[in-house]
Amino acid sequence: MSNPLKVAVLGCGSVGSQVVRLLRAQADDLAARIGAPVELAGVAVRRLDAPREVDVPAELLTTDAMGLVCRGDIDVVVEVIGGIEPARSLILAALENGASVVTANKALLAEDGPTLYEAADKAGRDLYYEAAVAGAIPILRPLRESLAGDKVTRVLGIVNGTTNFILDRMDTAGSGFDEALEEAQALGYAEADPTADVEGFDAAAKAAILASLAFHSRVTAADVHREGISEVTAGDARSARDMGSVIKLLAIAELRTTEGEGGHRDEAVCVRVHPAMIPRSHPLASVREAYNAVFVESEAAGQLMFYGPGAGGAPTASAVLGDLVTVARNHRQGTRGVGESAYADRTVVPMGEARTRYHVAIDVDDRAGVLAAVATAFAGHGVSIQTVRQEGRDDDAQLVVVSHEATDAQLAATVEELRGMDIVRDVTSVMRVEGTEE
Amino acid sequence: MSNPLKVAVLGCGSVGSQVVRLLRAQADDLAARIGAPVELAGVAVRRLDAPREVDVPAELLTTDAMGLVCRGDIDVVVEVIGGIEPARSLILAALENGASVVTANKALLAEDGPTLYEAADKAGRDLYYEAAVAGAIPILRPLRESLAGDKVTRVLGIVNGTTNFILDRMDTAGSGFDEALEEAQALGYAEADPTADVEGFDAAAKAAILASLAFHSRVTAADVHREGISEVTAGDARSARDMGSVIKLLAIAELRTTEGEGGHRDEAVCVRVHPAMIPRSHPLASVREAYNAVFVESEAAGQLMFYGPGAGGAPTASAVLGDLVTVARNHRQGTRGVGESAYADRTVVPMGEARTRYHVAIDVDDRAGVLAAVATAFAGHGVSIQTVRQEGRDDDAQLVVVSHEATDAQLAATVEELRGMDIVRDVTSVMRVEGTEE
Ligand SMILES: NC(=O)c1ccc[n+]([C@@H]2O[C@H](COP(=O)([O-])OP(=O)(O)OC[C@H]3O[C@@H](n4cnc5c(N)ncnc54)[C@H](OP(=O)(O)O)[C@@H]3O)[C@@H](O)[C@H]2O)c1
Numbered sequence: 001m002s003n004p005l006k007v008a009v010l011g012c013g014s015v016g017s018q019v020v021r022l023l024r025a026q027a028d029d030l031a032a033r034i035g036a037p038v039e040l041a042g043v044a045v046r047r048l049d050a051p052r053e054v055d056v057p058a059e060l061l062t063t064d065a066m067g068l069v070c071r072g073d074i075d076v077v078v079e080v081i082g083g084i085e086p087a088r089s090l091i092l093a094a095l096e097n098g099a100s101v102v103t104a105n106k107a108l109l110a111e112d113g114p115t116l117y118e119a120a121d122k123a124g125r126d127l128y129y130e131a132a133v134a135g136a137i138p139i140l141r142p143l144r145e146s147l148a149g150d151k152v153t154r155v156l157g158i159v160n161g162t163t164n165f166i167l168d169r170m171d172t173a174g175s176g177f178d179e180a181l182e183e184a185q186a187l188g189y190a191e192a193d194p195t196a197d198v199e200g201f202d203a204a205a206k207a208a209i210l211a212s213l214a215f216h217s218r219v220t221a222a223d224v225h226r227e228g229i230s231e232v233t234a235g236d237a238r239s240a241r242d243m244g245s246v247i248k249l250l251a252i253a254e255l256r257t258t259e260g261e262g263g264h265r266d267e268a269v270c271v272r273v274h275p276a277m278i279p280r281s282h283p284l285a286s287v288r289e290a291y292n293a294v295f296v297e298s299e300a301a302g303q304l305m306f307y308g309p310g311a312g313g314a315p316t317a318s319a320v321l322g323d324l325v326t327v328a329r330n331h332r333q334g335t336r337g338v339g340e341s342a343y344a345d346r347t348v349v350p351m352g353e354a355r356t357r358y359h360v361a362i363d364v365d366d367r368a369g370v371l372a373a374v375a376t377a378f379a380g381h382g383v384s385i386q387t388v389r390q391e392g393r394d395d396d397a398q399l400v401v402v403s404h405e406a407t408d409a410q411l412a413a414t415v416e417e418l419r420g421m422d423i424v425r426d427v428t429s430v431m432r433v434e435g436t437e438e
Numbered sequence: 439m440s441n442p443l444k445v446a447v448l449g450c451g452s453v454g455s456q457v458v459r460l461l462r463a464q465a466d467d468l469a470a471r472i473g474a475p476v477e478l479a480g481v482a483v484r485r486l487d488a489p490r491e492v493d494v495p496a497e498l499l500t501t502d503a504m505g506l507v508c509r510g511d512i513d514v515v516v517e518v519i520g521g522i523e524p525a526r527s528l529i530l531a532a533l534e535n536g537a538s539v540v541t542a543n544k545a546l547l548a549e550d551g552p553t554l555y556e557a558a559d560k561a562g563r564d565l566y567y568e569a570a571v572a573g574a575i576p577i578l579r580p581l582r583e584s585l586a587g588d589k590v591t592r593v594l595g596i597v598n599g600t601t602n603f604i605l606d607r608m609d610t611a612g613s614g615f616d617e618a619l620e621e622a623q624a625l626g627y628a629e630a631d632p633t634a635d636v637e638g639f640d641a642a643a644k645a646a647i648l649a650s651l652a653f654h655s656r657v658t659a660a661d662v663h664r665e666g667i668s669e670v671t672a673g674d675a676r677s678a679r680d681m682g683s684v685i686k687l688l689a690i691a692e693l694r695t696t697e698g699e700g701g702h703r704d705e706a707v708c709v710r711v712h713p714a715m716i717p718r719s720h721p722l723a724s725v726r727e728a729y730n731a732v733f734v735e736s737e738a739a740g741q742l743m744f745y746g747p748g749a750g751g752a753p754t755a756s757a758v759l760g761d762l763v764t765v766a767r768n769h770r771q772g773t774r775g776v777g778e779s780a781y782a783d784r785t786v787v788p789m790g791e792a793r794t795r796y797h798v799a800i801d802v803d804d805r806a807g808v809l810a811a812v813a814t815a816f817a818g819h820g821v822s823i824q825t826v827r828q829e830g831r832d833d834d835a836q837l838v839v840v841s842h843e844a845t846d847a848q849l850a851a852t853v854e855e856l857r858g859m860d861i862v863r864d865v866t867s868v869m870r871v872e873g874t875e876e
């Protein structure tokens with residue numbers, strides 16, 4: 001067998017400790033699959049004396065991550081520190097020093113991916129990051145390779161386990177948001193500061209990565225329209241139930257075809273993260289608890305779904321090691337896998353141009369002509385109504401309107417007009433509706 | 439851009455015609471992704487004048503498939519003829535002539551895969567076959583690459599759309615097998631001669647391919663224990679419902695760990711295709727109509743599921759073209775993708791040693807001591823009972839027993855003993871139970 005392949009692991013927390021554990025537990029299989037044994041050359045951490053889930057020999061531990069990466073004999077660097085710096089500088093240094101890189105760092109990739117992809121191209125090395133989206137679920141490799149002969153038209157993902165757990169509790173136990181969040185925190189599904197998950201920042205980073213790969217274009221987190229779930233109420237969850245739907249936080253990346261000048265067809269990308277009602281018959285509706293799933297629509301393959309654990313040390317480490325095997329094989333053969341490609345160079349349309357549907361609940365005066373007035377407001381903005389349900393309650397009434405597809409701007413303008421109408425006491429809930437055919 | 443890549447397509451039926459169509463429709467994207475344009479160099483068929491779903495220029499059509507493959511300038515051969523011969527000879531000739539090969543031919547791979555894999559190794563060329571299992575669903579690439587750093591312990595697949603459609607109708611409409619089969623035939627989901635699907639031959643071929651990849655061992659169709667669904671009755675479907683379960687035809691590949699000599703742990707493979715009851719809460723239970731899905735359990739990643747259309751011209755062609763892009767890139771770079779590996783060389787255990795659970799329905803005399811006698815029969819073969827349900831009916835009674843896990847041989851012997859007992863009028867149904875924890 002060949003010379004050992006030297007691997008440096010940067011970070012030894014939830015994910016890093018499982019990477020180190022699996023490198024040992026699976027050593028024989030990894031060697032057989034790569035064609036060379038893997039040697040753990042060093043593990044960089046912040047605190048040498050912190051308790052760890054795995055035993056790391058003292059001589060392998062270092063706080064000098066940059067020194068490890070630049071040692072000159074490292075073949076593959078696994079970056080599982082997270083965050084922007086020093087992760088970015090370490091990855092760039094690794095590539096410059098001839099190493100290939102595997103990372104799980106969605107925040108960095110979504111913020112500054114192109115810098116890293118260019119550095120990998122320049123160095124002629126691999127940069128793989130399956131673990132960055134939906135943890136253990138193989139989704140980037142299928143998008144990048146399995147669907148390379150097809151045309152992906154839409155990706156709908158449940159890519160954040162914390163928010164899926166919370167929404168699932170609100171659906172099944174009737175909990176309010178705060179109560180469900182507390183439960184998620186108690187069970188370790190949500191962090192003490194849940195902002196990144198609950199407000200959709202984590203999902204938006206993943207949406208940017210998915211959109212880039214699916215549409216061969218450069219999409220960063222800043223391009224992603226983002227709304228979290230903190231304003232979803234128990235009432236919204238009930239309304240969804242009444243409609244035979246369920247609320248999920250979706251990361252959505254869609255191809256939008258528009259007629260451009262002179263009949264030329266323009267294809268643009270629409271990327272967004274927001275809570276949405278989906279019908280219970282949709283495959284994503286049955287994704288429970290903290291599980292993740294990504295639903296892909298493409299022209300020839302039709303509808304595909306990929307399901308599994310979206311986080312956790314061991315599942316994420318599984319994805320990291322899958323990449324490590326591929327990268328290591330390539331490294332040994334002096335070749336590279338598929339690099340990033342942004343050849344299609346599609347523009348990202350602003351949220352106002354996204355085509356969606358709205359579910360709107362409106363408290364109105366209970367008098368004649370109300371429905372006509374509301375319908376006129378929708379029509380005035382070019383939004384056609386699919387269904388209206390009217391529910392009398394004491395002296396006022398509630399209208400629940402589900403629209404047909406229209407631009408988000410048209411829908412938002414309709415809701416704004418509704419809020420200003422005399423007969424409208426309150427617009428109590430506005431929620432997008434996804435996953436249904438017109 | 440580089441010289442065009444010459445592709446020969448063998449067969450222009452359901453799949454081949456869609457491959458040819460997509461090669462044209464996606465030409466620009468394929469060229470961008472491969473780094474060179476794809477040139478359709480020839481299409482081999484049996485009948486030059488047959489009506490086709492796609493226009494093929496007359497000068498590209500040929501009945502001399504071997505001549506096309508051996509022309510000397512073909513870079514990639516796509517084999518979508520099917521069957522053993524001439525497909526095998528054509529693939530071998532293609533590899534010998536320096537072409538890489540993409541095929542959808544599960545029958546050939548399951549019968550004689552090793553011959554092909556060795557030929558590909560010898561030629562230093564790629565042999566890819568994602569489309570051979572579960573059509574458009576990316577499952578082989580994830581197993582082979584994404585999970586390469588993990589240890590797969592079990593694969594449970596719904597890999598035949600025809601039988602899933604039939605069982606789904608039996609479940610939801612209460613149809614009998616014959617009625618459901620006729621409906622499947624009327625809708626084009628089943629062929630006039632449905633044997634290959636209904637008797638599990640098609641699923642067994644796929645099970646062999648999945649087991650080989652998941653366990654890095656050589657498994658052929660002959661190693662797969664196979665039972666079809668033609669004996670599943672409307673009563674079985676009802677019993678499953680009563681238990682909160684549903685019957686699916688499963689392709690199962692499991693790793694079996696046994697204590698070998700001197701405490702050494704032996705790992706063997708168990709591969710089988712049979713109808714089984716699975717709980718409705720299992721992710722596979724909600725796979726409806728002719729859809730396919732593959733559920734994978736691995737040590738680090740946990741439970742993953744891959745879902746989508748398992749057949750059809752366009753979906754299957756999507757998988758073929760995904761492989762084509764990978765193979766074409768490798769071909770241009772003078773490298774190869776991951777070849778087959780059978781390094782683990784695990785043995786396949788006979789069905790009698792498989793560990794399963796049984797659901798047994800028994801018509802018995804309605805008299806005292808019957809339950810005790812039946813329980814004794816189970817215990818006598820070392821099978822412990824999980825639940826018994828007793829239903830009185832006129833002067834006889836029915837017992838429904840669900841066992842704990844035992845070897846298939848123990849369970850089969852128990853059923854045989856039951857059949858011979860005086861108090862037992864008939865064993866009306868025997869069905870394995872899968873997808874539950876002990
Ligand atoms: N956890 C998951 O389920 C999951 C899932 C998907 C992706 N990811 C991604 O995986 C990455 C790692 O996540 P994690 O949950 O494992 O994080 P974590 O538990 O917080 O671990 C971070 C590790 O990085 C080390 N570290 C921090 N700053 C460092 C520095 N300047 N130099 C060297 N080491 C440093 C820490 O050292 P000390 O131990 O000494 O403090 C710690 O070992 C992140 O990008 C995350 O987004 C995580």
Ligand SMILES: NC(=O)c1ccc[n+]([C@@H]2O[C@H](COP(=O)([O-])OP(=O)(O)OC[C@H]3O[C@@H](n4cnc5c(N)ncnc54)[C@H](OP(=O)(O)O)[C@@H]3O)[C@@H](O)[C@H]2O)c1
Nearest residue numbers: 449450451452453482483484485518519520542543749750
């Ligand atoms: N159909 C699916 O949904 C599906 C899904 C997964 C995998 N597959 C696999 O894909 C392969 C093709 O299936 P298919 O459904 O496309 O089959 P098909 O519709 O029967 O087409 C077979 C094609 O092969 C041609 N052919 C037959 N014998 C030939 C020979 N000796 N030389 C040259 N051409 C020959 C036929 O020519 P003529 O047209 O002139 O008769 C026809 O075009 C099979 O291995 C199948 O298992 C199919």
